Amino acid sequence: MSGTHATTPEPSYLVDTGTRTxxxxxxxxxxxxxxxxxxLYSMMTFFFxxxxxxxxxxxxxxxxxxxxxxxxxxxxxxxxxxxxxxxLFVVPGLPAIFGNFFLPILIGAKDVSFPRLNLASWYxxxxxAILAVLSLFTGGGAPDTGWTFYAPFSLKTGTNVSLAVFxxxxxxxxxxxxxxxxxxxxxxxxxxxxxxxxxxxxxxALYSTAWIQLLATPIVAITLLLVxxxxxxxxxxxxxxxxxxxxxxxxxxxxxxxxxxYIMILPAMGAISEILPTFAxxxxxGYKAIAFSSMSIAGVGSLVWAHHMFTSGMSGxxxxxxxxxxxxxxxxxxxxxxxxxxxxxKGSIDFQPPLLFALTFIFLFxxxxxxxxxxxxxxxxxxxHDTYFIVGHFHYVMFGGTxxxxxxxxxxxxxxxxxKMYSKKAIYASWFPMFIGFNMLYFGxxxxxxxxxxxxxxxxxxxxHTMHVIATVGSWLLVLGLVxxxxxxxxxxxxxxxxxxxxxxxxxxxxxxxxxxPLENFDVIPTITRGPYHFEQEEHR
Amino acid sequence: MSGHVHRDDLGSRLGxxxxxxxxxxxxxxxxxxxxxxxxxxxxxFHHGGMELNATLGxxxxxxxxxxxxxxxxxxxxxxxxxxxxAMALLGTTLGLGLTFLVIKGFEWSAKFHHGLYPNSAxxxxxxxxxxxxxxxxxxxxxxxxxxxxxxxxxxxVMLWWVATDRIRQDRYIHLENSGLYWHLVxxxxxxxxxxxYLAA
Numbered sequence: 001m002s003g004t005h006a007t008t009p010e011p012s013y014l015v016d017t018g019t020r021t022x023x024x025x026x027x028x029x030x031x032x033x034x035x036x037x038x039x040l041y042s043m044m045t046f047f048f049x050x051x052x053x054x055x056x057x058x059x060x061x062x063x064x065x066x067x068x069x070x071x072x073x074x075x076x077x078x079x080x081x082x083x084x085x086x087x088l089f090v091v092p093g094l095p096a097i098f099g100n101f102f103l104p105i106l107i108g109a110k111d112v113s114f115p116r117l118n119l120a121s122w123y124x125x126x127x128x129a130i131l132a133v134l135s136l137f138t139g140g141g142a143p144d145t146g147w148t149f150y151a152p153f154s155l156k157t158g159t160n161v162s163l164a165v166f167x168x169x170x171x172x173x174x175x176x177x178x179x180x181x182x183x184x185x186x187x188x189x190x191x192x193x194x195x196x197x198x199x200x201x202x203x204x205a206l207y208s209t210a211w212i213q214l215l216a217t218p219i220v221a222i223t224l225l226l227v228x229x230x231x232x233x234x235x236x237x238x239x240x241x242x243x244x245x246x247x248x249x250x251x252x253x254x255x256x257x258x259x260x261x262y263i264m265i266l267p268a269m270g271a272i273s274e275i276l277p278t279f280a281x282x283x284x285x286g287y288k289a290i291a292f293s294s295m296s297i298a299g300v301g302s303l304v305w306a307h308h309m310f311t312s313g314m315s316g317x318x319x320x321x322x323x324x325x326x327x328x329x330x331x332x333x334x335x336x337x338x339x340x341x342x343x344x345x346k347g348s349i350d351f352q353p354p355l356l357f358a359l360t361f362i363f364l365f366x367x368x369x370x371x372x373x374x375x376x377x378x379x380x381x382x383x384x385h386d387t388y389f390i391v392g393h394f395h396y397v398m399f400g401g402t403x404x405x406x407x408x409x410x411x412x413x414x415x416x417x418x419x420k421m422y423s424k425k426a427i428y429a430s431w432f433p434m435f436i437g438f439n440m441l442y443f444g445x446x447x448x449x450x451x452x453x454x455x456x457x458x459x460x461x462x463x464x465h466t467m468h469v470i471a472t473v474g475s476w477l478l479v480l481g482l483v484x485x486x487x488x489x490x491x492x493x494x495x496x497x498x499x500x501x502x503x504x505x506x507x508x509x510x511x512x513x514x515x516x517x518p519l520e521n522f523d524v525i526p527t528i529t530r531g532p533y534h535f536e537q538e539e540h541r
Numbered sequence: 542m543s544g545h546v547h548r549d550d551l552g553s554r555l556g557x558x559x560x561x562x563x564x565x566x567x568x569x570x571x572x573x574x575x576x577x578x579x580x581x582x583x584x585x586f587h588h589g590g591m592e593l594n595a596t597l598g599x600x601x602x603x604x605x606x607x608x609x610x611x612x613x614x615x616x617x618x619x620x621x622x623x624x625x626x627a628m629a630l631l632g633t634t635l636g637l638g639l640t641f642l643v644i645k646g647f648e649w650s651a652k653f654h655h656g657l658y659p660n661s662a663x664x665x666x667x668x669x670x671x672x673x674x675x676x677x678x679x680x681x682x683x684x685x686x687x688x689x690x691x692x693x694x695x696x697x698v699m700l701w702w703v704a705t706d707r708i709r710q711d712r713y714i715h716l717e718n719s720g721l722y723w724h725l726v727x728x729x730x731x732x733x734x735x736x737x738y739l740a741a
Contacts, residue, residue, distance in 0.1 A: 113552045180559045188552040218563045222570035226680065234660035235676035236669075237574055242676065243585075243669025248577060252570055 010518030012419065017519060030115035033517060036101030037417070038122050043097065044486070046088040046129065051479060053081040058441075058475040061460065061468040071458040075144035076159070078456055080136060082147025083164060087171045088129055090398050091260055094267035095213075096125070096178060098409050099206045101417060103182060105510045106200045108191025108528065110520045113184040121177040128171035135163035146456060148257070151238040151249035155230050162231050165224045172217045172224075175263075179213030182206050191509075193528035197291070200508045200532040201284065204291040205270025208298040212259045212266075216302065220256030223249065250312055254305035262301040264398060265365075266294055268405030269336055272358050275412050276340050278506040279355040280347025283533035286339040293332035300329045310381045319378055326376035333369055337362060352504065353427040357408035360435060364400025368393060371446065386456075389449025392442045400438060407485065414489060415503045419516040420496030426488040434481025440474025508532055550714045557718040561725050564688075568729055571681050575736060578673050585670025589678070590740030592657060594648060598738035601644050602730065608637035609727045612696070612720040615703075622710040624703060631700045634723070638693045645686060649679075678737050685729055692726045695719045 011017055013033045016025045026034055057077050059065040069077070100118065104111055112118050136142040139160030145153055154161050186207050190199070227249075229235050236242030238249045269290075277284045284290065306314060306322040314322075340362060349355070371393040375381050384390065415421050444467050449455075453464045460468060502511040513521060579586045615630035652675075656663030659676050699719045702708045708716050 113549065114556060117556075176563050180556050180563075183559055184552050184556045187555060188549055214559060214563055215566055218567035219570045222567050225684075226574075229680055233679075235680055236659060236672050237578070237676050237680070241669075242665075243578075243582065243671075243673040244676070245577070245581075248574060252573065255570075 010520065010523065012514070012516040013519045014419075014516050028119070030111070030119050031519065032100050032104050032111050032115065032118060033417075033521075035118050035122055036097050036099075039092065039096040039100060039125070042122075042126065042129070043089050043093060046084050048486075050081055050084040050089060051482060053077050053084070055475055055479055057081065058472040060458065062472055063459075063465075066458075072144065074458045075456075076136070076142035079143050079146050079164075083132060083143075083168070085398070086147055086260075087168050088125075088132070090264045090402050092125065092171075092175060092178070093264070093402060093406050094271060094409065095182070095206055095209055095263075096121075097406075098202075098271060098413060099178070099182060099209075099267060102413065102510055103185060103203060103206055104189065105513070105517065105521050106203055106508060107186065107189060107194055108509055108522065108526045109185065109189035110522065110525070111189075112181050113188055114181050117177055118181055121174045121181070124170055124174035124177065128167045128169075128174060131163060131167035131170060135160045135167060139163060148253060149224070149227060150253075151227065151230070151246040152240075154227055155238060162228050165227050169221050169224045169228075172221045175213050176217045179210035179217070182210040183214065186210075191525050191528055195528075197288065198528055198531050201273035201287065201290050201294075202267070202270040204294050205266045205273070208294040209263050209266045209270075212263050212298050212301070216256045216259035216263070219252060220260075223252040223256070226252075247309075247312060247314075250309050251306070254308045255302075258305040258308065259298075259302050261397070262297050264402045266297060268361070268402040268409075269294065269333075271405050271409035271412070272340060272361055273336075274506075274508065275354050275358045275408055276343045277533040277535075278412070278504050279350050279352060279358075280344050281350065281505065281535050282343065282347045283531070283535065284339065285342035285345075286335075287531065287533075289335055290339050293335045296332045297329065300325065300332070304329050307376055307381075310378060311385045323376055323378050327373055330369060330373050330376075337366060337369075350505070353422075353424050353431075354408050354412035354504070356428070356431060357404055357411055360431070361401060361404040361408055364396055364404055364438070367443075368396030368398075368401055371396065384449050386454055387449035388445040388453045388455055391455050392445030392449060395442045395445070400442070410489070412504070413510070414492070415499030416510055416515050416517070418493050418496070419499055419514075420492050421499040421503060422488050422492035422496055426484060430481045430484035430488065432481070433477040434485065437474045437477025437479070437481060441471045441478055442474075444468075444471035444474060507534055553714050553718060554721075557721050561721060564725055564729075568681075568684070568732075571677070571684070572732070572736075575677055575681070578670070578677065579740075582668075582670025582673065585668050586674050586740050588741075589671045589674030590737060592652075592655075593678070593738045593741075594651075595738045595741075597644055597648055598734050601641050602734050604637050604641045604644070605727045605730050608634045608641070609724050611637065612723050616713060616716055616720055619703065619708060619713045619716060620710060624706075624709075627703050628700060631696060631703065635693060635696055635700065638689055638696070642686065642689060642693075645682065649682075681733055682737070685726070685733060688726045688729070692719075692723045695722060 013031055016022070018025060020028055026038065029035060029038075056069065057074070060069050060074055060077075100112070139162070140158040141160060143149075143154075143157070143159045143161045143164045145157060145159075145161060149161060149165055154165075186199075186203060226235070226237055230238055234242070237244040238246050240246065273284055273290055304322060304326045306318060307326040310319060310322075371389070375384065375390070375393065411422075411427065448464055448467045448471070451464060451467070453460060453467075499515050501513070501515050504511075509526060510517075512526070611630045611634045615627045615634065618624075618627035618630060652658060657675055658664065659679060664672055664675060696719055699708065699716050702715065
């Protein structure tokens with residue numbers, strides 16, 4: 001394709017040019033952009049299933065609805081909500097959608113290093129998703145262990161834990177293969193002149209994420225495999241009666257699952273670092289500090305896992321070390337926040353929907369992050385462990401952080417991906433209920449937790465009722481906002497106005513090519529001569 | 542990506558090494574479990590190790606090491622364009638890998654015969670530390686065995702590709718990567734041998 005005439009514009013990647021057409025062309029594509037969209041569509045489907053389950057869970061807390069949902073169903077609901085949201089949406093979210101779509105473009109490449117492996121990763125993802133859904137309806141019914149599958153309960157329960165766990169195992173494969181692909185791509189496919197410190201920060205974020213995916217995911221893979229072996233053959237490693245230790249399960253599980261939190265948040269931070277300079281029209285403040293803080297989050301983040309286990313029974317020394325490390329890991333995150341805010345300082349701010357959501361991210365992420373540091377303190381942790389405070393906290397990080405960043409990234413890159421522009425007014429309209437509902441719901445949960453409401457409880461004491469009602473009403477507003485948001489985007493994909501090649505005045509490589517991008521991204525591979533955020537305005541100053 | 546063929550052998554090798562890292566971490570989780578349990582039950586692990594046949598373990602080690610050598614030699618043969626020799630060497634590797642599995646099979650069936658398998662009535666009468674020892678033994682050697690089978694399947698495909706000239710003098714990255722995988726299987730076994738067979 002690279003030899004086509006310069007006079008005829010290359011067709012967009014959305015047009016079928018191969019021998020296969022229609023759905024088949026999409027299902028067999030090795031184009032990183034199409035694979036990104038496959039992930040986008042499938043993940044948004046799972047996201048809305050997860051949202052629906054969350055909504056039902058909130059309804060259960062309005063006690064009138066308990067006639068419809070039994071306690072056992074409620075256990076299944078929070079397990080499935082967690083499994084779907086964590087393994088099918090938040091963990092793979094940004095890297096699989098925007099990493100796939102934009103990583104090669106941002107570094108000036110035509111595709112990832114292993115395009116076929118990339119497609120295989122998507123099939124692993126879908127296979128895992130199908131297995132997860134199957135586990136709800138087969139065997140002993142939907143798993144009721146919570147998404148953490150803690151031993152010994154996960155070994156004893158009659159529900160279909162084995163299949164759900166195997167689904168997570170398969171999804172881990174998808175994540176690992178994507179990680180391998182991205183690391184190799186960044187090492188091998190950068191355009192001439194694209195030095196490491198000329199890469200956009202999204203690439204740095206994806207690079208550190210990929211390393212965590214590579215080094216942490218196999219641990220959860222083996223842990224989940226051990227749960228399966230334990231259930232089928234009784235090997236005894238987690239069973240105290242046979243000399244095993246359930247605490248070992250918790251350690252192994254969190255050795256992966258805490259770094260996984262950074263798999264979720266790092267690409268989100270990368271996307272924010274792309275969005276802010278574009279709308280402040282000035283280079284990002286502290287480029288290297290942000291790049292290195294991504295790498296140090298990846299490093300230190302691997303050493304804090306036991307802060308999930310402060311009440312599980314560990315030595316006092318271990319508690320103090322993990323408490324200290326937990327507070328240390330907040331430092332690189334704070335470095336990023338300060339750099340983002342400094343980027344905005346004295347910028348020529350162009351206020352657009354992506355910036356609104358990026359700022360929302362910073363606000364909500366700060367609440368999530370600071371409450372995280374609170375929990376790192378041992379004395380507070382004992383009080384709030386396993387309460388709604390924890391639930392509120394991680395929703396601030398996962399949804400207020402990663403979720404909002406994903407929405408911001410979607411708004412930012414939507415015109416590039418689809419070549420269409422959405423209604424900005426409708427997006428602003430969706431923001432208000434989303435933001436207000438979000439804070440009612442999750443701040444309400446944190447207050448409930450402080451008051452002593454334990455998480456995962458089907459019923460609650462009368463003194464918690466008012467707060468539960470507020471949180472539930474918040475969940476309705478939140479869902480209303482989400483529906484407006486996605487309806488707007490969906491409408492725009494069909495009926496939206498044609499978008500310009502560079503609607504936001506961005507200066508990274510994706511804005512130098514047509515919207516939507518041609519099949520092979522670049523006619524001629526660009527040669528890079530300077531850093532990523534070079535605004536002319538700034539030069540004239 | 543019609544018409545555009547991207548070839549980057551160094552990239553493929555990097556990808557393979559990264560994959561091997563994930564494999565090592567996968568076994569790493571089990572090694573963590575092993576270290577913790579051995580620290581907890583030193584005497585029981587000693588007794589458990591005595592039940593295993595160290596001679597067979599060492600023989601199997603030699604078998605695997607030799608098979609790694611023959612893979613390397615087959616790569617060299619392909620580089621020199623000696624197709625027949627490469628195929629013979631790969632065939633030897635496959636044979637040695639199967640030998641390993643057969644010996645392993647005898648060992649396992651002997652253990653089953655003595656009632657030393659997870660959830661068995663006999664094992665339940667032993668002290669908890671030994672139960673964990675055998676749980677780990679079957680898990681780790683079993684997972685390793687699965688990797689041997691995977692490696693053999695991949696190498697069989699490589700043999701076929703050498704035969705059909707998909708792998709040849711100027712294009713042997715797939716064989717090289719498969720060789721790397723086979724070495725990994727070998728290396729993991731070298732760790733398993735002292736941890737179980739020589740634990741006594």
